[in-house]
Amino acid sequence: MSKKAKRSIVTGVTPVDTYDSISIKRINTLHPQLVDSAMRVFNKARSKGIPMYVMWGTRSMGDQQVMYRYGRDLPGKIITNNRPGYSAHNYGLGLDFCLYWNKVLFTWEDIYERWYWRQRWLKVVFMFEEEGWDTGWRWTNFEPYHVQNLMGNTMLDLVRKYEQVKDRNNWLEALREQDKNQGVHIQSPETTRGGDRDSELG
Ligand SMILES: [Zn+2]
Numbered sequence: 397m398s399k400k401a402k403r404s405i406v407t408g409v410t411p412v413d414t415y416d417s418i419s420i421k422r423i424n425t426l427h428p429q430l431v432d433s434a435m436r437v438f439n440k441a442r443s444k445g446i447p448m449y450v451m452w453g454t455r456s457m458g459d460q461q462v463m464y465r466y467g468r469d470l471p472g473k474i475i476t477n478n479r480p481g482y483s484a485h486n487y488g489l490g491l492d493f494c495l496y497w498n499k500v501l502f503t504w505e506d507i508y509e510r511w512y513w514r515q516r517w518l519k520v521v522f523m524f525e526e527e528g529w530d531t532g533w534r535w536t537n538f539e540p541y542h543v544q545n546l547m548g549n550t551m552l553d554l555v556r557k558y559e560q561v562k563d564r565n566n567w568l569e570a571l572r573e574q575d576k577n578q579g580v581h582i583q584s585p586e587t588t589r590g591g592d593r594d595s596e597l598g
Contacts, residue, residue, distance in 0.1 A: 415449050415496055416442075422453035427488040427572060429582055430545055434491060437523045446516045449501060451541065452492040454568075455485035477537075481555050484544035487571065489554075492541045493520060504540040528582055547575070547582050 411417040423434045434450075441448040455463075457480040467474030476483065484490030495502045495517060507513035517540065521533045524543040532539030546554065557574070561567040 412442075415447070415499075419448070419450035422450040423491070425453035425488060426491065427547070427575070429547065429575065429580065430489065433527045433529070433545070433582060437520065437527060440523055441520050444519065446519060447496050448520055449494050449496045450491060451494055451501075452485055452490075454488040455483065455490075457481065457486055460486055481558055482551060484546060484551070484554075487546075487554050487558075488568065489546050490542060490544035493543070494541055495520075508540075545582055547580050 411420055419438060420435075423438060424431055426434055438448060438450070460476070460478065460480040460483055462470075463476045464479055466472040466476075480486060485492075494504070495507065495513060502513065504517060507517060518533070521531045521540070521543070525531055527545075529543045529545045532542030532544075549557075557571055558567060561570045563570055
């Protein structure tokens with residue numbers, strides 16, 4: 397990453413290593429109203445000695461399309477059930493994380509049998525919940541690495557809004573501009589607890 401990019405995106409923290417820099421960069425791809433919230437979790441995790449790594453922030457419709465094709469018309473395993481437009485990532489409202497140690501990334505599958513690491517993973521999940529995010533760890537289709545905050549929308553609301561934007565090249569900017577004008581606020585923990593089944597889309 398260039399020095400210039402580093403300076404322009406960091407929100408109140410100095411990256412200590414490449415993993416930090418990449419994570420911070422990815423957090424900064426999220427909806428502007430979620431960046432501070434995600435950074436608070438990231439900083440809190442780090443201050444507790446939890447090495448959290450952000451695997452995905454915003455994912456373009458093109459990337460989603462490619463991912464959707466795996467295990468269908470591309471060889472490999474199915475990695476997502478969500479067509480483009482049906483993942484919180486497409487709107488910058490979802491984030492995937494994992495942990496790392498000694499430059500090795502640990503997925504949930506790697507660590508869930510190890511109490512020490514599982515506790516740390518769950519602490520990150522709960523920190524996101526304290527910030528009002530919905531966590532895939534609680535979902536019936538279990539996505540322990542996935543957290544999202546649809547900011548009061550259902551997934552279908554988001555799909556409809558996306559379809560209404562005329563400018564296909566700048567649709568994400570257009571949606572964010574709309575949110576700004578409408579003064580959309582992120583959900584409080586009270587309104588997200590209990591879970592909106594519509595949001596069970598990773
Ligand atoms: Zn995800």
